[in-house]
Amino acid sequence: MAPKVLVSDKLSETAVQIFRDRGIEVDFMPDLGKDKDKLAEVIGNYDGLAIRSATKVTAALLEHATNLKVVGRAGIGTDNVDKDAASKKGVIVMNTPYGNMITTAEHAIAMMFAVARQIPEASASTHAGKWEKSKFMGVELTGKTLGVIGAGNIGGIVCDRARGLKMKVIAYDPYLGEEKAAKMGVEKVELEDLLKRSDFITLHVPLTDATRNILSKENLEKTKKGVRIINCARGGLVDEEALAEMLKSGHVAGAGFDVFAEEPAKDNVLFNLPNVVCTPHLGASTTEAQENVALQVAEQMSNYLIDGAVENALNMPSMTAEEAKVMGPWVKLSGHLGAFIGQMTDEPIKAINILYDGVVADMNIAALNCSVIAGIMKRSNPDVNLVSAPVVAKERGVQISTTNQDKSGAFDGYIKVTVVTDKRERSVAGTVFSDGKPRFIQIKGINIDAEVGEHMLYTTNEDVPGIIGTLGQTMGANGANIANFTLGRAASRGEAIALLYLDEAPRAEILDQLQKTGLFRQIAPLQFDVA
Structure with a gap:
């Protein structure tokens, strides 16, 4: 039976056609996401759900999603998806982090220009028939220091564009190496240094426990007088109350915000302050970006439902279509090894140790681990799959460890799984022959050759x-x-x-x-x- 996908938000017809061209049955109901009760009624009929931001994938909705395998978000942010609940239900959550990178980066640069030259206020004044040329004295971007918090995909593009504007770019990002920073032409600094030196600060990080209020009242007080702050990333990264006070005092000269702690933002402390430019979360809102992310999510979901490829997943290791073709037999083998040892083990499992030898040691180990764990856990929880298995294992306090080694035996590659309980250790090993069929090659240390x-x-x-x-x-x-x-x-x-x-x-x-x-x-x- 062909997989069935529901599109509950506005995606382009071209994106919807991608599903059809891949042999997937698709129902295009772009307004259904706004009706949570009706969505809950029908969601059990679908293998996939394609959304933008209007559809809310809650734990309550997922309880009705009895057949759902994948949720695809056309865009970066997945705040509207309960990822923990999805993982427990075994549902993959994908996003499209690359389709709107340029658009969002350009919006941040545009906001910098708008704040530096007070363009919105000057435009409103001129439209009102005033000619207040001396009132709107701006500053140049050339020669100014731009502090970029988060130099990943979007932040990296902002760095590149800013260097083209002859700005000096410094970046704070714990994951940015010195070598990569040098290639980007930016100076890697600590947050404290960035706050003290920057004439402009722009944020490009996700909202996590580590980044929430990264520009807190305390950190805002450390900034250079006259700094201008841009946030086109996520609401909640900046203490808006503290920023409003510092804008009023003149310590912060201006701000450009596309995102807010509460959205839709109908009332916010930053509204109506002088030299604050606000837009309604437009970072990804260009014709090109909206089409790109729609096409991308349709391709990703189709690749998963047809070929088992997992791309840009947020709650499971990714595995490209090319990897899936090569790894398919090894994924099956790892599941069989887990299933064997899971069915043989009655007592609670304390640890799972997985050895990868030879050619398989260079594959996507994280995906294979999920398959092993799922095989083991299925005995006690038949509904477990590659997504939910690691969650179940963690909840039970099972320790997972892996070892990779070069070819050490008669086979080009093999996998050995050992489980540890209070009473014993039990192991099984297997390989994949040239015909693509998995084989058991060792049980309890005894060599065999079993289909x-x-x-x-x-x-x-x-x-x-x-x-x-x-x-x-x-x-x-x-x-x-x-x-x-x-x-x-x-x-x-x-x-x-x-x-x-x-x-x-x-x-x-x-x-x-x-x-x-x-x-x-x-x-x-x-x-x-x-x-």
């Missing part, structure tokens, strides 16, 4: 004669067909294992009969998702 099937039976026993006959005879007597039969042992007369691939799940009477023979230490039916 993975939907229905399997795992047994352990002492290495004595008669085991193969007993298993074969019992299966035959009960009409259970064996598709594949694999044996392994630690040493002659030592511990041995058998792994049977069956056409159907072994019935209770079969397990009963095997148990009564007294030959087996452990008899465990296993099931794997091989679709």
Whole structure:
């Protein structure tokens, strides 16, 4: 059945057509996002939800989203999506961080010009028939020091444009390295230094616990007298009350704000102050940007629903379409390894250790980790998936560790998963052969070569004669067909294992009969998702 997507906000027809061209059924209802009750009624019918800012994806809405796999936000900000609730429900949340970068950066530069030359006030005065040429004495940008808080994608473009205006650019960004700063032609500084030196300050960081009120009253007091402050990033980065007071006192000479702590901003302390330019969150509002992010979100959601590619996800590791093609068999293998060990482990798991060897060690480990964890957690929570599994593991206090190593064995690459409980450690390893099929290659340290099937039976026993006959005879007597039969042992007369691939799940009477023979230490039916 083709995936089904709901577009509940205004996206372009071109973007909607992308879904159709990829074979995805799409319902385009651009005003539905404003009606939360109606949206809740229908959301259970869809695999994907494409939105802008009008639709609110709340925990309550997600309770109705029984089939939802992905939410795609056409734009950067995802304040209208409850990402924690989405993760717990196993729903991927994507945004489009690159489609409106230039537009937002240009808006910040435009705001700098508007504040520096008091353009809105001068325009209003001239429209009123006044000719107050001497009243609107501005300042040049050339030669001034611009302090950029956040030198990532958008901040980096602002730095580039500002250098073109012959400004001296300094940047505060904990993730900006000295080498990258040198390539950008900016000076990397600490926040304290930026506050003291900047003639203009522009913010380009997301709103997080670390950045909330980064320009607090205390930090605003550290700024140079006559500074001008631009915020086209997120409301809540600046203490608006404190800024208003400093604008009134003259310490801050001007401000340009496109975003506010509360939006829509119908009443704000910055409104109607002299030399404060305000716009209604227009940073991404150009024809080009709106079209770009709409097309981008449609492509990303289609790539995920059709090919399993995860791009620009906020609650799971990304995996490009190219990676998905190469990694697909390894993702399946990692899920099978997790499922095997999860079905074999009854007691609470304290830790999961994952070893990646050879070619797989250079792949997207974070995505593979999610697959392993999901496989393990499915026994106790059948609804868990690659998105929700790490959340579930964290809630249970399970420690996750990984090790990468160069090729060390007979295979080009393999994955080994070990779980630790209070009672024991248990491990299983597997690889992917050239035919793209996952194989189990080691269980409990015993080497085997077993194809993975939907229905399997795992047994352990002492290495004595008669085991193969007993298993074969019992299966035959009960009409259970064996598709594949694999044996392994630690040493002659030592511990041995058998792994049977069956056409159907072994019935209770079969397990009963095997148990009564007294030959087996452990008899465990296993099931794997091989679709």
